[in-house]
Amino acid sequence: METVVDMPAPSTRERPANALNGFAMLGLAMVLLVAGVILLVTSGKAVGMTIGGVVAGVAGVILLCGLTPVAPGEARVVQLLGRYVGTLRTAGLQWVNPFTQRRKISTRIRNHETGVAKVNEADGNPIEIAAVVVWQVADTAQAVFEVDDFVEFVAIQSETAVRHIANAYPYDTPDDHRMSLRDNADEITGKLSAEIAARVASAGVKIIESRITHLAYAPEIAQAMLRRQQAGAVVAARQRIVEGAVGMVEMALDRLAEHEVVDLDEERKATMVSNLLVVLVGDRDAQPVVNTGTLYQ
Numbered sequence: 001m002e003t004v005v006d007m008p009a010p011s012t013r014e015r016p017a018n019a020l021n022g023f024a025m026l027g028l029a030m031v032l033l034v035a036g037v038i039l040l041v042t043s044g045k046a047v048g049m050t051i052g053g054v055v056a057g058v059a060g061v062i063l064l065c066g067l068t069p070v071a072p073g074e075a076r077v078v079q080l081l082g083r084y085v086g087t088l089r090t091a092g093l094q095w096v097n098p099f100t101q102r103r104k105i106s107t108r109i110r111n112h113e114t115g116v117a118k119v120n121e122a123d124g125n126p127i128e129i130a131a132v133v134v135w136q137v138a139d140t141a142q143a144v145f146e147v148d149d150f151v152e153f154v155a156i157q158s159e160t161a162v163r164h165i166a167n168a169y170p171y172d173t174p175d176d177h178r179m180s181l182r183d184n185a186d187e188i189t190g191k192l193s194a195e196i197a198a199r200v201a202s203a204g205v206k207i208i209e210s211r212i213t214h215l216a217y218a219p220e221i222a223q224a225m226l227r228r229q230q231a232g233a234v235v236a237a238r239q240r241i242v243e244g245a246v247g248m249v250e251m252a253l254d255r256l257a258e259h260e261v262v263d264l265d266e267e268r269k270a271t272m273v274s275n276l277l278v279v280l281v282g283d284r285d286a287q288p289v290v291n292t293g294t295l296y297q
Contacts, residue, residue, distance in 0.1 A: 014141040017086025022093030032060030066098035126218035142204025157199040
């Protein structure tokens with residue numbers, strides 16, 4: 001199954017924002033505030049000193065507004081008058097233009113577990129399936145500007161991909177050349193991860209892994225499917241027993257002929273084969289009958 005998801009190409013790419021050392025700007029802001037207070041206190045009736053004190057105090061407050069702490073595992077998307085100007089990813093205290101808007105985005109690894117969905121698999125049988133998706137924001141600009149809510153977007157696209165995968169493959173199959181949800185878990189989850197990644201790539205999200213956590217027939221057909229599986233197991237076991245029994249009979253006839261233990265005609269060989277197959281294939285212990293006469297009685 002080819003994964004073809006026609007998602008629009010993103011129009012915005014993440015880029016680093018211009019920032020200054022936050023501690024240096026904090027020191028400068030404190031100096032301005034202290035200077036402003038001193039000028040206001042000592043100005044008396046000097047208008048120039050009063051104005052200078054006010055200007056210094058206002059400048060200090062404005063500088064404080066530009067301080068932006070960035071914690072490990074998060075980023076800050078910076079906008080100026082609605083325009084994207086960059087992203088802060090370096091952890092620590094930084095300073096950016098105080099008139100910008102800074103939106104916090106988590107870049108930590110997250111889990112999303114889909115709800116148990118009831119869908120029809122490739123053969124038309126209703127099944128229940130759920131999966132867990134491990135993901136992380138790779139491009140903060142795309143996560144913010146390409147979709148309305150990137151967390152909800154990942155959740156919906158993950159459930160859509162799970163349903164699509166469930167529709168494309170049977171629950172199980174006797175054909176060794178056909179993949180099934182139960183017998184080819186690694187291959188199926190690989191395709192699931194690829195499809196989810198293709199669906200959420202335009203939102204700046206990277207898929208790390210996905211795994212099917214719940215897979216079962218729907219309750220209304222579970223008993224019938226269990227009986228079918230049991231019947232298939234019995235048939236397979238009987239087939240293996242018959243193959244082994246035929247091999248043992250062939251070996252017995254070859255050994256008898258090789259060592260010239262007894263000379264059997266075709267009719268007696270058929271009788272011997274029949275008796276051996278009954279003993280070897282039967283599901284109950286055979287009751288031996290001792291022949292005290294000749295071979296032909």
